[in-house]
Amino acid sequence: MILKNLTLHNMSIKSIIAQIKDSKDFITELLVSEFNIDKSNSEFLFDRVLQPHFTNLRSDLYLFAETPYIDKVYRDSYYHYYSSKLKRYCRDTIRISFFEKEITLDDFRNENSVQTLEDSYLGFIILRPTEPQLIGRSLLSPRILLNNSFQICQTKYQTTVNSIKLNIEGFPHSSQDTETISCAETTLWAIMEYFSNKYPEYSPVLPSKIIKVLNQVSFERQIPSKGLNIQQMSFALKEFCFGTRIYSKTEYQAWFENLLSCYVESGIPVIVAIENRHAGGNIGHAKLCIGRNDLLNDAIDKLDEIRNLSPELELIIKHKSIRLYDYDDIDKKFIFIDDNQPAYQVAKLKNPAVHYVNADWHNCRITYFIVPLYPKIYLEAFEAKNFFLKFILQGPVPVKASSDVVLRCYLTSSRSFKDDIARNSTIVGDLKELILETSMPKFIWIAELSEKDLLKDKRTKGIVIIDATETNLFSYKPLILAAYDDVIITFDETAGNLVKYTLTLHNFKIFENNLKN
Amino acid sequence: MGMSNFVSKSQSIRDKLKQEGKYTILNKEEHIKSLVVINKSLEDVRREFQVKDQKSQQNAAFVTLTA
Numbered sequence: 001m002i003l004k005n006l007t008l009h010n011m012s013i014k015s016i017i018a019q020i021k022d023s024k025d026f027i028t029e030l031l032v033s034e035f036n037i038d039k040s041n042s043e044f045l046f047d048r049v050l051q052p053h054f055t056n057l058r059s060d061l062y063l064f065a066e067t068p069y070i071d072k073v074y075r076d077s078y079y080h081y082y083s084s085k086l087k088r089y090c091r092d093t094i095r096i097s098f099f100e101k102e103i104t105l106d107d108f109r110n111e112n113s114v115q116t117l118e119d120s121y122l123g124f125i126i127l128r129p130t131e132p133q134l135i136g137r138s139l140l141s142p143r144i145l146l147n148n149s150f151q152i153c154q155t156k157y158q159t160t161v162n163s164i165k166l167n168i169e170g171f172p173h174s175s176q177d178t179e180t181i182s183c184a185e186t187t188l189w190a191i192m193e194y195f196s197n198k199y200p201e202y203s204p205v206l207p208s209k210i211i212k213v214l215n216q217v218s219f220e221r222q223i224p225s226k227g228l229n230i231q232q233m234s235f236a237l238k239e240f241c242f243g244t245r246i247y248s249k250t251e252y253q254a255w256f257e258n259l260l261s262c263y264v265e266s267g268i269p270v271i272v273a274i275e276n277r278h279a280g281g282n283i284g285h286a287k288l289c290i291g292r293n294d295l296l297n298d299a300i301d302k303l304d305e306i307r308n309l310s311p312e313l314e315l316i317i318k319h320k321s322i323r324l325y326d327y328d329d330i331d332k333k334f335i336f337i338d339d340n341q342p343a344y345q346v347a348k349l350k351n352p353a354v355h356y357v358n359a360d361w362h363n364c365r366i367t368y369f370i371v372p373l374y375p376k377i378y379l380e381a382f383e384a385k386n387f388f389l390k391f392i393l394q395g396p397v398p399v400k401a402s403s404d405v406v407l408r409c410y411l412t413s414s415r416s417f418k419d420d421i422a423r424n425s426t427i428v429g430d431l432k433e434l435i436l437e438t439s440m441p442k443f444i445w446i447a448e449l450s451e452k453d454l455l456k457d458k459r460t461k462g463i464v465i466i467d468a469t470e471t472n473l474f475s476y477k478p479l480i481l482a483a484y485d486d487v488i489i490t491f492d493e494t495a496g497n498l499v500k501y502t503l504t505l506h507n508f509k510i511f512e513n514n515l516k517n
Numbered sequence: 518m519g520m521s522n523f524v525s526k527s528q529s530i531r532d533k534l535k536q537e538g539k540y541t542i543l544n545k546e547e548h549i550k551s552l553v554v555i556n557k558s559l560e561d562v563r564r565e566f567q568v569k570d571q572k573s574q575q576n577a578a579f580v581t582l583t584a
Binding site for chain 2: 312
């Protein structure tokens with residue numbers, strides 16, 4: 001271990017380097033020296049609270065600790081709450097940064113080593129003096145994990161380590177402190193942290209801002225936090241400029257998980273509410289679903305035919321011997337950001353709390369989800385998916401009899417979509433220009449028409465593009481362009497009618513820019 | 518630069534396809550019939566969605582998330 005003091009005004013920033021195998025000694029020493037927690041309690045807290053956050057990390061990591069560190073989220077909680085208590089809380093935190101290569105203090109002062117630092121930087125975790133909830137804000141690259149075979153919503157952040165600006169891609173996480181932020185507030189904070197970093201339309205929020213916004217719809221004080229109901233969470237998101245939608249398991253039934261999967265595939269982090277009240281329990285918890293595991297060919301092979309069809313569509317596919325599958329029905333695991341657990345938990349939607357040690361959680365089920373949509377996305381997933389189904393089965397040019405179709409629906413921005421199409425060398429012929437020169441709104445719904453074997457190769461044989469700002473479904477109004485079975489269907493501006501062009505289409509690579517690893 | 522200098526590859530493609538007879542206006546009787554069916558069917562979807570959406574919103578007020 002190397003310890004160095006850097007003088008800054010009348011304070012001293014201390015930095016320490018250690019290998020991850022020494023993390024227990026390293027961190028308990030920091031808890032003792034910086035937070036005045038006695039040694040035996042520090043060791044207990046490490047084993048109970050911190051160790052789970054290190055268990056799933058790679059064994060070749062180097063840790064770089066800096067203290068005192070001013071963390072914006074904890075400092076906000078400190079000034080608005082902890083500083084008003086009798087007991088003296090430390091206002092500073094410890095920041096632990098992770099690197100995949102051995103580092104020295106000199107690397108941070110050598111111009112030639114900075115790129116190596118950048119390449120090997122894997123994120124940070126803040127330790128705050130709110131025992132036992134010591135884990136504060138964190139931002140970790142999925143590359144830090146032993147197993148990272150998944151695709152998630154992530155965005156690039158700039159941070160500093162020992163005065164050097166470094167970039168990191170990941171999804172923000174924090175544990176709840178249970179007093180200023182419970183699961184509901186932490187989830188709102190993480191959503192805003194993600195969106196504000198990714199899109200200029202949104203601003204980051206601190207715990208005090210969330211509390212202030214919710215004061216408008218609360219009849220009691222907001223801190224110490226007693227959690228939030230789903231409507232309050234939705235209200236807060238609306239105040240933070242989202243066009244929020246709430247989906248209930250009771251109402252959507254068989255569509256519920258399918259729609260949740262569709263939004264995740266669209267690259268939108270979704271707030272899920274899990275409860276065990278149906279089994280007589282008293283757990284109600286909020287967490288974020290931010291991605292899914294990499295799909296295996298076996299899961300695609302095992303995909304059953306679509307279940308959510310209306311009776312008239314059932315008749316059509318039977319009569320025409322069409323085998324229709326929905327990509328969102330593929331049996332897969334999802335990636336969660338849960339403030340009771342380390343970042344990037346993996347679980348199936350049917351069993352979302354399987355990774356909890358406390359067995360009381362194991363019978364929790366997802367009962368609601370909240371989608372933070374861009375406010376001008378007027379057409380939501382239930383209507384969009386139904387439009388696609390009816391268009392390809394009952395529309396002016398239904399898919400051919402005896403077809404195999406795997407429908408993959410997602411929302412994306414027309415900018416990302418067109419950029420992908422423009423760079424996609426597997427789209428040959430006239431289709432590329434016909435898509436790229438078509439006017440589109442900021443957000444569009446896409447349905448790719450693939451087949452199981454094509455999908456394993458990440459290819460599609462057709463596509464339908466509809467307008468996410470158009471909720472009037474009358475007379476195919478949302479349709480922008482459809483291309484499958486060697487026809488292109490679109491509106492002819494001069495004829496004012498839906499028209500069909502016949503041309504040979506080839507299969508091409510699917511769109512994969514909504515989720516990343 | 519005049520308007521005549523604007524380039525639209527997609528318009529050229531559409532014009533070429535029209536000239537080759539690969540263009541059909543979808544306004545025949547069969548298309549109108551399918552449109553009537555799909556309009557009715559999507560109206561049902563709209564009503565179903567509005568009920569699900571309203572009930573989801575109303576019931577959400579009773580679920581508190583604290584854990």
